Amino acid sequence: MILMILTTQCLTNVIKKRPTNSHKGTFGRVLLIGGSLQYGGAILLATKAAVRAGAGLVTCATDLINRTALNTTLPEAMFINYLDFSALKQQLSQADVVVIGPGLGLSAEAFNIFKITCQQINSQATLVIDGSALTFVAQAPSCLQTCATQKIILTPHLKEWERITNLSLNQQSIINNQKAQQKLSATVVLKGATTTIYYLDGHTATINIGGPYMATGGTGDTLTGIIAAFLAQFKEPNPKEVLAAAVFLHSYIPQQLSQHNYVVLPSEISNHLPNIMQKFSS
Ligand SMILES: NC(=O)C1=CN([C@@H]2O[C@H](COP(=O)(O)OP(=O)(O)OC[C@H]3O[C@@H](n4cnc5c(N)ncnc54)[C@H](O)[C@@H]3O)[C@@H](O)[C@H]2O)[C@@H](O)CC1
Numbered sequence: 589m590i591l592m593i594l595t596t597q598c599l600t601n602v603i604k605k606r607p608t609n610s611h612k613g614t615f616g617r618v619l620l621i622g623g624s625l626q627y628g629g630a631i632l633l634a635t636k637a638a639v640r641a642g643a644g645l646v647t648c649a650t651d652l653i654n655r656t657a658l659n660t661t662l663p664e665a666m667f668i669n670y671l672d673f674s675a676l677k678q679q680l681s682q683a684d685v686v687v688i689g690p691g692l693g694l695s696a697e698a699f700n701i702f703k704i705t706c707q708q709i710n711s712q713a714t715l716v717i718d719g720s721a722l723t724f725v726a727q728a729p730s731c732l733q734t735c736a737t738q739k740i741i742l743t744p745h746l747k748e749w750e751r752i753t754n755l756s757l758n759q760q761s762i763i764n765n766q767k768a769q770q771k772l773s774a775t776v777v778l779k780g781a782t783t784t785i786y787y788l789d790g791h792t793a794t795i796n797i798g799g800p801y802m803a804t805g806g807t808g809d810t811l812t813g814i815i816a817a818f819l820a821q822f823k824e825p826n827p828k829e830v831l832a833a834a835v836f837l838h839s840y841i842p843q844q845l846s847q848h849n850y851v852v853l854p855s856e857i858s859n860h861l862p863n864i865m866q867k868f869s870s
């Protein structure tokens with residue numbers, strides 16, 4: 589097993605100056621699915637992060653109740669009603685990266701949306717599974733095996749990982765986590781005070797930045813948007829490094845801001861994305 593500790597070098601490796609001749613289509617299509625009546629904020633935060641991290645075209649599939657909030661706070665993003673299955677299927681056929689789960693909730697309707705997403709996503713797309721959708725993975729692991737794409741990234745916090753693997757928090761050693769991750773045949777970003785990425789090839793990458801100033805609801809939702817935007821727009825040097833850069837940046841920004849802020853809110857992380865990305869672009 590190769591264990592890598594990430595540094596700012598991973599940002600300069602991935603974040604490249606934009607070609608003059610580029611357009612929104614150059615930087616990828618991201619579809620984010622989630623946000624029930626109760627948890628609209630989660631999908632708005634994820635969508636904001638995807639837009640501000642540079643995805644070219646961003647669509648938010650959510651409850652109709654969230655449309656006005658989305659259009660008001662983030663007019664760059666497009667809206668579809670996640671219960672309009674024909675629109676959802678069409679978006680799933682076009683997206684480069686799909687995020688499912690932030691604020692999706694655990695209703696029967698939500699489970700149906702999760703199953704449709706796994707079945708209808710195009711085979712070239714990456715599927716990022718977070719939040720409530722991780723509970724569906726725990727309840728119905730076969731959805732992963734039969735998923736239309738093999739490019740699957742799970743982003744659990746330690747309790748969500750426990751739900752999926754039955755590993756209690758004190759059983760979650762690197763070796764045990766890796767065994768469980770390999771069985772799932774998915775990349776896993778295991779989030780906590782330390783975050784470690786478990787890749788399909790058996791390698792791992794750890795970040796030792798970030799801190800308790802990130803412990804506000806919505807910080808993980810923001811991570812999914814950054815991951816999606818990075819995978820949609822950056823093709824070099826490879827998806828492993830692109831994912832690592834997204835995870836690193838998500839903690840690097842609050843670490844910088846924590847010098848003058850007791851807490852760093854998820855929306856503030858997103859506010860600073862374009863500025864910090866510019867600093868590291870080469
Ligand atoms: N503004 C919003 O609408 C928000 C909605 N959210 C959504 O709410 C739904 C439920 O997610 P939750 O994560 O709250 O619920 P879960 O039931 O999955 O987990 C919550 C529990 O896990 C614990 N936990 C988390 N990280 C831990 C760690 N590193 N070590 C030990 N314990 C840890 C928490 O303290 C909490 O008790 C998801 O769909 C999520 O996306 C949350 O993201 C919060 C913000």
Ligand SMILES: Nc1ncnc2c1ncn2[C@@H]1O[C@H](COP(=O)(O)OP(=O)(O)O)[C@@H](O)[C@H]1O
Pocket residue numbers: 719744745779780781782783797798799800801802803804805806807808809810811
């Ligand atoms: N004490 C901490 N030190 C470092 N990172 C933290 C700490 N607390 C939370 N985080 C980070 O914040 C994010 C929380 O994700 P998650 O629990 O899914 O939040 P939510 O679902 O509310 O958006 C993760 O990226 C985690 O690593």
Ligand SMILES: [Mg+2]
Pocket residue numbers: 718719745808809
């Ligand atoms: Mg979460």
